[in-house]
Amino acid sequence: xxxxxxxxxxxxxxxxxxxxxxxxxxxxxxxxxxxxxxxxxxxxxxxxxxxxxxxxxxxxxxxxxxxxxxxxxxxxxxxxxxxxxxxxxxxxxxxxxxxxxxxxxxxxxxxxxx
Amino acid sequence: xxxxxxxxxxxxxxxxxxxxxxxxxxxxxxxxxxxxxxxxxxxxxxxxxxxxxxxxxxxxxxxxxxxxxxxxxxxxxxxxxxxxxxxxxxxxxxxxxxxxxxxxxxxxxxxxxxx
Numbered sequence: 001x002x003x004x005x006x007x008x009x010x011x012x013x014x015x016x017x018x019x020x021x022x023x024x025x026x027x028x029x030x031x032x033x034x035x036x037x038x039x040x041x042x043x044x045x046x047x048x049x050x051x052x053x054x055x056x057x058x059x060x061x062x063x064x065x066x067x068x069x070x071x072x073x074x075x076x077x078x079x080x081x082x083x084x085x086x087x088x089x090x091x092x093x094x095x096x097x098x099x100x101x102x103x104x105x106x107x108x109x110x111x112x113x114x
Numbered sequence: 115x116x117x118x119x120x121x122x123x124x125x126x127x128x129x130x131x132x133x134x135x136x137x138x139x140x141x142x143x144x145x146x147x148x149x150x151x152x153x154x155x156x157x158x159x160x161x162x163x164x165x166x167x168x169x170x171x172x173x174x175x176x177x178x179x180x181x182x183x184x185x186x187x188x189x190x191x192x193x194x195x196x197x198x199x200x201x202x203x204x205x206x207x208x209x210x211x212x213x214x215x216x217x218x219x220x221x222x223x224x225x226x227x228x229x
Binding site: 031033035040041042043044045048058088090092094100101102103105107108 | 118120123146147149157158159161164205207209211215216217218219220221222
């Protein structure tokens with residue numbers, strides 16, 4: 001299994017509070033992604049990174065920011081959490097060198113915003 | 115915009131039966147990969163099967179096979195001799211090879227295998 005660790009795995013917070021989710025990889029893969037999973041929508045891309053300090057927006061980026069100061073860590077921040085951001089968040093990594101197209105996923109982080 | 119559509123929100127079959135999950139996608143690109151991912155109740159995303167768009171031959175992995183129709187932009191998954199452990203959400207997805215490799219997912223099909 002690819003070495004991907006998400007933390008925290010579960011979090012309950014209140015509307016208006018900041019939240020940071022962390023994704024840590026031990027594979028030295030260049031690409032890292034944050035997706036959210038909601039019923040009826042599958043997984044939707046929030047932000048992704050193609051290198052240290054290189055990030056770009058996905059299809060549902062509003063209300064989220066990311067940072068990648070080291071190859072192994074990709075942080076997702078909700079500056080002021082809202083109830084619509086209650087979701088399961090998945091981090092994924094990709095080895096573009098092998099170019100198989102496959103993404104490897106973390107175990108997910110369930111966030112509840114009350 | 116790249117999109118993936120899974121028109122069957124839920125399916126249910128008896129153990130040992132064969133089941134086919136449908137998927138259509140839309141892209142103007144020519145070079146891409148298609149995937150089926152399985153998500154059991156543990157929430158882990160597991161790659162089931164992968165298909166390169168430039169290959170005409172359909173991919174197979176043991177009991178899992180695909181019917182890839184490039185012109186129709188269709189990519190269905192067939193599960194033969196279904197087992198209780200196949201119960202899961204199944205997601206169809208594709209990724210463009212050039213540039214940033216962003217995986218685009220369908221909405222998912224919840225498959226239940228009954229004993």
